[in-house]
Amino acid sequence: MHWLFGDQLGPHFLTPGEGGPGRDTPLLMIEARSVFRRRRFHRAKAHLVLSAMRHRAAELGDRLTYVRADTYAEGLKRAAGGRAVSVHHPTSHAALRLVRSLPQVTVAPARGFLTPMADFTAWADGHGGTSLRQEDFYRRVRRDHDLLMDGDQPVGGRWNLDADNREPPPRKATVLDIGRPYRPRESEIDDEVRHDLDRWEKDGDVSFVGRDGPRLFPATRDEATAALRRFVTHRLTTFGAYEDAMLAADPHMSHSLLSAALNLGLLDPAECVERAEAAWRAGNAPLNSVEGFVRQIAGWREYVWQLYWYFGDDYRHSNVLRHTGALPDWWNDLDADALEARCLRTTLAQVRDTGWTHHIPRLMILGGYALQRGWDPAAVTDWFHRCFVDGYDWVMVPNVVGMSQYADGGRMTTKPYTSGGAYVNRMSDLCGPCAYRPGDRTGEYACPYTAGYWMFIDRHQKRLAGNHRTARAVHQLDRIADLPEALRQERARGDAPP
Incomplete structure (x- = not known):
């Protein structure tokens, strides 16, 4: 059996190799109520995560066993018994401790990131574990993945165009004159999730903060790829210049709003940066916007993920x-x-x-x-x-x-x-x-x-x-x-x- 966590929902978590499941391996997903009891999460976040998990379960059909349990350990026992279970490296120290404490579970390498952990560790150790600057790592990722490169040099002659991406908003503008971001349509699954969250709150089982209006972020692979296409086609052009600007009536500006889909595992970072680069090479987006977007994903997002593991669990107490x-x-x-x-x-x-x-x-x-x-x-x-x-x-x-x-x-x-x-x-x-x-x-x-x-x-x-x-x-x-x-x-x- 192969266990999918709720942030491992894209197809790249099911491809064979490096400890991944075979094409016919039975799959498992566990919805643990205890996660929402421990913390007072934003209601829209709880809705998005549960909606994404349940949509994925519906897509995978009979191949997947979907368990609603009080805890992960209880759900695993109920679904797998004593069977061997594999799982890709989880995304938190707590989850990694959990799966390593279960003798039947084998942990495979992480997916959903561009750089293997061992490669980053070798790079960081080579710097003595200090002076681990994002810019240096970003250049390495660009070279390793041939992103915005002209041979062994960056296209345009500069690695970082951040100096071109600090414009204030246009004078007298209340919103940027671009197309609105992608918005999904809710399904019956969203109705079910909202009903369950209402019931949990009414029973006093959990407590949330914030509002849960219509779902604003992708919960399926199809929605995520549609959101990526819309961003690259309609919003990437103006992303760079106004990357740091703010307007009261325009909270989204030209931002992609893809972080939630990426962090649920619905998108692979490689496809995001490659699509953006293709837009530049086709003459459909300026280099400063494309480089800024690539730096957010291949640079900053990747760097944050790697430092989380390299610095260790005690880092949170700094x-x-x-x-x-x-x-x-x-x-x-x-x-x-x-x-x-x-x-x-x-x-x-x-x-x-x-x-x-x-x-x-x-x-x-x-x-x-x-x-x-x-x-x-x-x-x-x-x-x-x-x-x-x-x-x-x-x-x-x-x-x-x-x-x-x-x-x-x-x-x-x-x-x-x-x-x-x-x-x-x-x-x-x-x-x-x-x-x-x-x-x-x-x-x-x-x-x-x-x-x-x-x-x-x-x-x-x-x-x-x-x-x-x-x-x-x-x-x-x-x-x-x-x-x-x-x-x-x-x-x-x-x-x-x-």
Whole structure:
């Protein structure tokens, strides 16, 4: 028997070889209710995962045994008894511990990624386990997979076109003038899932956060490939320039919205980057957009996956900044209506309503606010894991602990990623109608991000003074006359909704 986890749903998990199942091997999938009892997940995320699993079960028919059980161990015992079971390497440390604790289960190599773990380990060990910069790894992946290459050199002469992909949104635009993203049609399976989730909540068995409107993300292979085609055809062209821009009325901008489908295993990363490259070679998309998309998948996504395993399970407990603040109730409950700060209110409402925002609101608005206030990075990581439809342990531990909260002290990134209101004002239309002013540090209209940024720099000035990328900000502390008053006011605010 071959066991499929709920994020191993694409055809590339069933092809023979490297421990994969034979063409006639019986398949098993287990829907474990205990997963939803342990954490307060976003309702839309629970819906998407269960819908995807049940759709896949319907596609596989009699070949697959679908078990609804309280736990994975119970489901495995009921379906397989003492039979031998194989499974591809799971995507979390907890799941890997589980399958390795079961003597009947054999773990095969991971699928759904471009680089074998052993190859990354050899590369990382060759760097002494330090200075593992994403850019260096990204270039290796490009060479190994012949992505956007002209012989042994990058097409266009540059590896990274990020400098071309930092444009603010077009002036006076409220939305980008491009086609809307792919949206699936719900099926009877979605109705069944929604009915089950309603019943579980009514019985008090589980509790969710956020809203479960019409399903917005692919739950089947056909839907995922349709979403990929639509992105490459209609949205990839403008993706690059506005990759980091934000508009209040356009949460999607030109982003692909493929992360959920990729992380469910419905798409293989190779097909995504190869389709994008083909669009460029056919003259249908500019190089800066294609390279930016390729870097997100073949660079960043791959890098995050590999670091999750290379750094080990203890990495999640990193907290060099010694941040221990508790997440406030308005944050945990996604209570966007309690907020006046427009950027945070808009972003938190997007999470509440859809379980998704693109990477800049995640990093600079949500993550930046948490970092400035000194919240416990483990709690912040758990929140991102639970509240995003594309959030999995392997995704969020490096992204939040390392990138967003700088809790590892620089093992993953070269500086903390946080800013004052000026950055948000430059890259969005969020500040204009806001109750606060991005340039004000003190007073009634002081921006919580501007004051919060200097509060963070002041709190960690000794550490940041030794980093060439943050030393300038530390040197400015003594030159800001109103800074003591700004810090006093911001500390007095505490965890009150901004």
